[in-house]
Amino acid sequence: xxxxxxxxxxxxxxxxxxxxxxxxxxxxxxxxxxxxxxxxxxxxxxxxxxxxxxxxxxxxxxxxxxxxxxxxxxxxxxxxxxxxxxxxxxxxxxxxxxxxxxxxxxxxxxxxxxxxxxxxxxxxxxxxxxxxxxxxxxxxxxxxxxxxxxxxxxxxxxxxxxxxxxxxxxxxxxxxxxxxxxxxxxxxxxxxxxxxxxxxxxxxxxxxxxxxxxxxxxxxxxxxxxxxxxxxxxxxxxxxxxx
Numbered sequence: 070x071x072x073x074x075x076x077x078x079x080x081x082x083x084x085x086x087x088x089x090x091x092x093x094x095x096x097x098x099x100x101x102x103x104x105x106x107x108x109x110x111x112x113x114x115x116x117x118x119x120x121x122x123x124x125x126x127x128x129x130x131x132x133x134x135x136x137x138x139x140x141x142x143x144x145x146x147x148x149x150x151x152x153x154x155x156x157x158x159x160x161x162x163x164x165x166x167x168x169x170x171x172x173x174x175x176x177x178x179x180x181x182x183x184x185x186x187x188x189x190x191x192x193x194x195x196x197x198x199x200x201x202x203x204x205x206x207x208x209x210x211x212x213x214x215x216x217x218x219x220x221x222x223x224x225x226x227x228x229x230x231x232x233x234x235x236x237x238x239x240x241x242x243x244x245x246x247x248x249x250x251x252x253x254x255x256x257x258x259x260x261x262x263x264x265x266x267x268x269x270x271x272x273x274x275x276x277x278x279x280x281x282x283x284x285x286x287x288x289x290x291x292x293x294x295x296x297x298x299x300x301x302x303x304x305x306x307x308x309x310x311x312x
Contacts, residue, residue, distance in 0.1 A: 171277035173217035
């Protein structure tokens with residue numbers, strides 16, 4: 070049996086959370102999950118750590134892993150979006166949505182929410198393989214969306230974020246990723262979280278906009294595009310400093 074990717078395993082665990090497992094919300098043990106999915110226990114622990122950081126599960130040594138807050142049932146709609154849109158279109162949609170989410174988050178996030186953002190941002194930068202970098206990055210953006218405390222926006226974000234599980238997405242992101250791009254992305258995450266922590270909605274909006282524009286550029290280059298989509302290219306030109 071081929072070992073599932075971290076995204077396959079995450080989808081499997083999210084389905085368990087959606088369906089409910091056990092009268093006390095306890096998930097299967099790592100050994101049981103390994104036998105059921107074919108994933109190594111190390112991979113299972115890594116994926117569970119991201120779900121715990123998002124507040125979707127919680128773990129107690131000697132007791133097991135337990136379900137946390139409910140998840141949004143968006144898999145079918147996300148699959149439909151993934152089939153009908155190319156990767157740059159998805160990034161354009163994120164560019165329309167996530168800056169406003171970040172702005173709302175700056176006015177509503179608690180100190181505990183912000184502390185979790187810093188933890189997630191650190192993990193994005195510190196992990197050493199592409200799959201886990203992508204998983205932690207997704208967790209950070211999902212947490213920001215959650216802290217915006219706007220259910221329609223959170224569901225809309227979830228629809229777009231679920232496209233990250235596609236193989237095309239992973240290939241493009243892997244091609245676009247380098248030590249320099251990881252450092253740039255980390256610096257941008259720091260700017261986003263710093264603005265949210267300061268309660269500065271305008272700064273959070275702009276920091277998220279610049280972050281997504283830079284990712285669109287990198288992904289477009291990685292895909293070998295002739296150029297950015299017109300709307301994204303115009304926004305990027307406008308955002309560049311003069312001189």
